Every structure is written in structure tokens, then in C-alpha cells.
Amino acid sequence: MSVLEVTDLNIRFRQDGATHHAVRGVSFSVGKGETVALVGESGSGKSVTALSTVSLLPDSAEVAGSIRYDGAEMVGASEAALRKVRGNDISFIFQEPMTSLNPLHTIERQLAESITLHQGLKGAAARARVLDLLNKVGIRDAESRLGAYPHQLSGGQRQRVMIAMALANGPELLIADEPTTALDVTIQAQILDLLADLKAREGLSMLFITHDLNVVRRIADRVCVMQNGVIVEQGAAAQVFANPQHPYTQKLLAAEPSGGPEPLADAPEILRTEKLRVWFPVHGGLLRRVTGHVKAVNEASISIRAGETLGVVGESGSGKTTLALAVLRLIASEGPVVFMGRDVQGLRARATRGMRADMQVVFQDPYGSLSPRMTVEQIIAEGLGVHQIDPSRNRREMVAEIMAEVGLDPAAMGRYPHEFSGGQRQRIAIARAMILRPKLVVLDEPTSALDMTVQVQIVELLRGLQRKHGLAYLFISHDLRVVRALSHRIMVMRNGDVVEAGDAAEVFANPQSDYTRALLAAAFQGVE
Template identity: 75%
Template sequence: MTGPAQPAAARPPSDLRSENIPESGAAPRSGADGGAVLEVRGLTVSFRAEGGPVQAVKGVSFTVNRGETVALVGESGSGKSVTALSTVQLLGDAAILGGSVRYGGAELIGAPEQRLRAVRGNDISFVFQEPMTSLNPLHTIERQLAESLALHQGLTGAAARARIIALLDRVGIRDAESRLQDYPHQLSGGQRQRVMIAMALANGPDLLIADEPTTALDVTIQAQILDLLAELKREQGLSMLFISHDLGIVRRIADRVCVMKDGLIVEEGPAEAIFAAPRHPYTRKLLAAQPTGTAEAIDPAAPEVVATRDLRVWFPVRRGFLRRTTGHIKAVKGATLSLRAGETLGIVGESGSGKTTLALAIMRLIESRGPILFLGRDISGLGGRALRRLRREMQIVFQDPYGSLSPRMTVAQIIAEGLGVHGVPGGQDSRAAVGAMMAEVGLDPAAMDRYPHEFSGGQRQRIAIARAMILRPRVVVLDEPTSALDMTVQVQIVELLRGLQRRYGLAFLFISHDLRVVRAMSHQIMVMRAGEVVEHGPAEQVFGAPQSDYTRALMEAAFRDRRP
């Protein structure tokens, strides 16, 4: 993280329409007189395709009232985001819309483009899941906010700058004026999401549509963003359409819940009623989709696979024409650990805490100082062929299965890639080895000649796991392996990993910001903050009686199901 994201509570209360922020003098929004802000009736959405239209939304109806938060909940492909984007017709020319979407009593489907442009970003604003894909990497924060103000309100110059500073201050960006010339990559994930919220609120919208706004964030930052949204809603009577697959988050923020499956709303009602007594089997399935249990006991005689002693990772800071080292970024300030066969070490902490850096150092993918013991041998000084031979024993599964799989290679080629470097175990034919591995991770071997885009997110993560497991490693680094997946798929992946660990005695380094998954998987927990290990011990001890204030804050953010 490039700078600390501040909780909403750290900012003084203020109203974006109050004297604290220069107002543009815009006329009151339609629908500002109370009642329904958004009415969706019989909405259908199809996409043109070679074999005929593919229907994604099949007659959805719901209402968002003033000051109300309605959550659309469901798994990937259920139609949640398509429904939200269709409200202001942001789906492109391939989409065919039917039914009715009324904002403030006026029909939006089939409305002239000029009318839709006036509504988008002005009356109805969006906050998307990944701010780095929504913010222009070539423009400063000030310029991006100024564009919206100039387009919708005609604000420029000093008036625009004053409003931008007030907006950033309101959403919790500390010392907002000094950050105006920052680019998106210079902000932390939580800060970028706060900027997105500021952009969405710049024109005082009636309705905020938040599409998975906290999925990619650490648990503490998630809690801060949810608190901020709830506070803005209370202060301004803001209405929200909140889209998520995480029912724990929905429970905290929603007034009403619409559960979507295969393009249909299968259950709708007050949040309290949905969570207390769900009627539809699919809703009950979603609510039950939480990783449960704890890690299985390991053999007391299991050998130590990996150990470190005061491991440090410092990155040099070079300045000047001669690029002289003027200082160091201390990414890992001294980590000591021991991991046995069949054991999982869960490493938790906020972004920038050093979790992934520590794992990469253990894998000898970045330089570090301090001994790294693998099966009792110090590998910190190995290089060349000796290190290459070791690679077979140490594998990684990454967070984003789509980004880590080559779109130009078949599944068979992806999984077998390591076999070409290290050899096929047991003299097997490579395709036979790939087929056996696919079956073991729950994939149909008949699909090995298909490409990654032809699989779901959960299936792609199984492919990534198969690629790592086919070499029969001794230790596997799992870097956020479930964070991009639906809750039901998360449970499946956790069970798959448990089974593989049990059968092969694997040692796992499990990196995650999802403490529910970590608790279900881990024997030990290491808590990191700003490169330091602030707590390390057995999982039941760390979760049951955390010793550090930081660990307690993480637990509170992760397991708080009440509303902010």
C-alpha cells in the first residue's frame, strides 16, 4: 500500500449537499420527492450470438425506494451485473432489452441517448469492483474527477478544485489536497475505491449502483468502505443497488435482498427475513456456502519441509543519474517459520504487509537475506541447475486463474508445461498424466483440448491447481486462491485442497485476506503488518485469543455480521 486508507469514522460528518462542499446549483433530481427511485418491471436482456440470441435476464422485477439499499445476490452468471448495467443501457449494441426500467417515473428503455447521458453519472452513478480498470492510469485523480464535474455541472477552475478536495476529504482520503496530482497506481486499493466513490457522488446522485465494490479489498478496508457507504446513505437519503456474491457483506448493508439464479429472481424480501428463514433451496444453498471445520491434525512425526530464520527482504531505492542506492524498502523485516508435511501456514494481513513477498522469497523467486531450509538443506545460496531441480518440489497457485493461464494454450498444454521441463513422473505418457490429474481435481479429462475461456472461474482454478500438482511438489504456495470465486465454489476449492493435502502430505503456504477460509484451512497463523510478523501461533490460539491489537482488528472486521 502506498498510503494508509483511513476509516470513514475518522472524517467529520458532512453532507455532500451542505455548505461544506460548493454546490453546482443543479435542479433537484426527478424522484427527489420520495417513493420509488428505480422501478424495474419484467426486464429481459438477450445478447446476439451466431446460434441465436442468448438470454441472460428473464423477466426481472424489483423496486429501489428512496433511502433504501437493495442487494442483488447470486453466483457468477446469474445476471446480477447485466441487470444493473441495463438500467441505464450500458451493455452495448449486442444487447436486446425488453420490459421496463423507470427512474423517477420516466421510462429509460428506449429513451433517447441524450436523456440517458443526462442520467448516467448524474442521477444514477456506478462504483465497480476493480477501480484500476475503471480509473484512467494516465490521468491524475484531480483530472478524472474534474471531467465529471465539467461534463454534468459545468464546474471548472477553482470551484471544481474546491469541490474535488471536499469530495475526497468526505470519502476519507487523508490530506486530500496533496493527493490531487497522484495517479491511480500511487494509491492503495482502498484509496482507489474511495476515489471511485467520490467520482460516483460528485454530482449528488439519487441512486448509487455498487457492483462488487469490496471483493478485491482486505477485510479491514472492506469494513471501512461498507461503513462509508452506510454513513453516506444515512446522511443523504442515498438509495443503493448493491451487487455481491458475499452474503456476509450483504447481511451488513442491505435492507432488502433479491436472490438471482440463471437470470431470474428466485427469492425477494427484507434482509432479516431472507437470512433468518430463507424459502428457496438456492438461497439456503448460498447461505450454507461457508468454509467450515478446521484443519485435520497432522502426524507428530511429520518431517519439516520448509523453515526460515529471520528472513528479510529489502528492496533498494535508487536515485540520481548514477542510480545510487539511497535507502531501502523493508518489505519483510524478519520472518521465522517452520512448516511440516501435511501442514498449512495461513499468512494474513492487509495489502502491502509482505505476505506474498515472503512467499516469493521462500520460493527463491526474489532475493532475500537469511537461511531458507528445504528438507533441512539451506537453499538460500543455490543457483543454476541445483535451483532448477528444486523448482519441481515448490509450486504456486495464483489468485486470478484467468490471468495466470495462457489463453493461447489448451488445458492439456497448460497442465503438461512443467512436465516438459522436469519430466513425466513414473514414465507416464504426458496426456495420460494430464488426464489423471484432471480427474483428480474434478475436471473431465475429455475437455483437455479446450481453452481456458471455455471454463468457469472455479474450473479455471482447478486447472491452475492441476498444473501445480502434476509435478507432485512437496510445498505449494496458494496466493489468494479463492478470493475471485463465488462462495459455493470457494467451498469446493477448499475441500479439493484439503483432499490433496491429505493424500500427498503437502505443505501449504496459504495467503489470503479471507479469514473464514484461512480458519478452515490452517494449522498455524502468521499475521503480518508493514513487513513485520505481529503474531504467529496455532490457528485455534490466534483465532480464539488474539494477542495483538492489529489481529483483533482483523478478526472484528472479518467476523462482524451486524450492520455498520
């Protein structure tokens, strides 16, 4: 018997007179106690499908077809009927645990609110139920955590609170929309274990939306693979993974950054730091004296040669991005930063302008790193206006050349960033850095926001550019698989400290510290 039955679901979005057909003829069902995973890359319509089950889509959406929950039709149901189902029988867990919790209320209050609303429990009874829930989702020392505000909890703890919230009213069906994507790998593993455990104990049905096949492999009973709003393949998880039928599924499964970095010849050193420190002072007391420091980066010594990639690995809050910004001289730091034989530490902003052409950066978020109001040509050519690079040549020509080099159609240079996909935008960001012909490129999680198949392409592109121009990369990532595909040497960071550093092959084969071992285990679990 199935809890949720979706038949021939079609969803269209209307805007400015244009219609976008987001979901086409999707049919699937979730059985009692079963976990079904909706897998697909961004834009495949998986989240839209999930949100449509309890009519949480914006007004511009038109939903056709049938969605039956426990036999009752949900499409076109009254708002009152939907409200009874929402949060009560069907619960949601969203991707971003920070923004899904109200920052102004304690977690006790947020949990109790829904319990009081749906179950009528008040005062001590509600409090007992909240404690029970927090214990159930594995929050240690739950009693002392009741009065905590969301910002006082870590990302993993916040996601546990979200799960507790979703479980508060004993739902039958849990819809989890990328619940682990924003979390670090080690935390991801814990949350997945928790969900699997809860499912077994409470007999929950689960609809799990994700782009990460490793997650699916660990948790799902059945898999629906979506592409462009259509389910191209569905079946038992084991079967789909062992014997994928549809070419798209095969492509997804094969999409894994592979290969290793180019072997390295003896080359001059491009960048060296010695015991680089970034400490943020903490003020306290009546006179705002400095009472301590947040050690964002502590004594990091790095050295990168031309053509070499240094991979910096760590979880969120480990200080890897801060290290990158300090090297780029975008934030203040202490300790020498020797770039191409010159100590650039302490130079004034005007004096650093000359070195900017040799030292470029590509950021994580391809949506945030391109100014939405400039054309691609303006974006890529911006650096040319500052630095004198081949002043005799036509700028348009240079932009066209670099676009072709990073795999973009030069004819598209008049368009705006929002007309491009995530992978294409990241190529634009790379082109903006490469047009200045830098010696060192800082890559701050350049692949994290991208789909797996696109990640592979970007890794290929970066490797090709490095080989061609002898670039030095400072590559920052939390994703060990991507790091392994690109890095010659590796540095593992945790809470601002360098935990381990050495040759990439050596670190992967024979990790020295416990932390590195834990990271490796979490990242490659389920693959080998």
C-alpha cells in the same frame, strides 16, 4: 414511490450467431431512500442488469422489457436523454478503483470535470465543491490531497474518491457494482460504514451489486437473489437471511468454509527459512546511489513440516506473495531457504530445476494462471516434460488420473481453459501442480477469485489432497475464514514485518497484537 422500476427485463448477447440469454424476466424496484442488493455468483447476470439501467451495455446486447427511472422509460431512450441521467441522477461506483480513475489527472481535476460539466461551476467555486465532497467521503486533510494523482492514494482512498465522484452531482440513485470486493477487509468495513452514513444523510437510493452475503447483511434493506439470470428470491433483508425460502439462497447462506485442519502427527520438516529478507533498493540523487530500501519482506522465519499448513495472513502490500515467490526462488532474497534439508538459497536457475518438482505453486487468478492457447492436457502435462516422473507410464493416462483425482472429467482434456468455469480452472491449476507429486505446495490466494460455494469445494479438495499425500502447504490468504479452515499454524504479516505467529487455534482465540485483533474483528463482524 419507487425511484427505479425494472419490469420483465430480458437481455440477450449475440456473438458469432449464437445467442446467450443473460437476464430472463427480471423485475424489481428500488424505493426512495432504500438500499436494494442484487446478490449472486459470477455469471448470474447481476452486473449486466445494473449496467442496462442506463444503457451501458456493449452493442452485442439486446435489451427487452421496461426500465423506468422516475417514471421515464430508459429502454430505447435517446442517447442525449440517457446522458442527462447518467452521472447526474444515476451515479455508478465500480469495483476496481485503480482502473476507474484516470492515472494522468489529479483527483481535483477529475472531480471538477464532472462538476463543471453538469453544474457549470468553475474555478474557486468548483474547488470549494470538490473540497466539500472529499471531506464528506472522509478523506483526511483533503486540501493537501487535491493535487494528488491516483497512484499516490491507497486503495481505500481511491474508492473514497470514486464515491465522491459519484456524489458530485447530487444523484438520486447510486449503483454500486462490487464496490468493496477489491479492498482489504478493514478498509471494506470503513467504506460500507461510509456508504451507510451517506445514504442516511443524503437520502440516497442505492442499488448494490455484490456476491458477498456479509456485505449484504450489513447494508441492504431488501435483497434480490439472482441465479443464472433469474431472480429466485426477493424480500426484506432480515427476512431473507432469517428464513431463506429458495434452495439456492439456502445453499449460498450455508456456503462457508468450515471445519478445521487435520490433526498433525510428528513429521519431518520440509521447509525452513531463517530471517528471510526481500529488500528492493530505492535509487536517488544524481548518481543513482542506493538511498534506502523497500522492505517487502523483513526477517521472516518460517518452518513447515510434512502434512502441515502454514497460513500467511495479511492485507494487500503486506509482503505475503513476495514471501511465497522468495521461497519458490522466483525472486532474489537474502537468508537461508532450507528445503528438504538442503539450503537452496543462491543456487543458479539450472540447479534449482531439479527441486521444482517437489515444490509447486497454485496462483490466485484461475483466468491468468492458465495459458489460454494450450489445451488442458498440454497444461497439466507440461511439468512431466521437464521432470522424469514415472517415465514408463503413458502421459495421457497420468493426466486422466490426476484430473479424476481433483474432480474433473478426464474426457475434457482436449478442451481449452476458457471453456471452463473459475472453479474448474482452479482445479486444473491444482492438477498441474499435483501431477508432479510435490512435497510442498505454495497456495497463493487460491480461493479469492472464486464464488463462495466454489471456495468451499476447493478448500475440501485441498484438505483431502493434503491428507492423502501428506503435503505441506504454505497457504496465503487475506480471507481469515478460509485460513481458519485449513491452517495448523498462522503467521500475520503487515508491511513486510511478521506481526504475529503461532498456533492457529491460539491466534484465533487469543490474538496478541492490536493489528490481528482488528483483522479478526473486520472479518467476523456481522457473522457472530
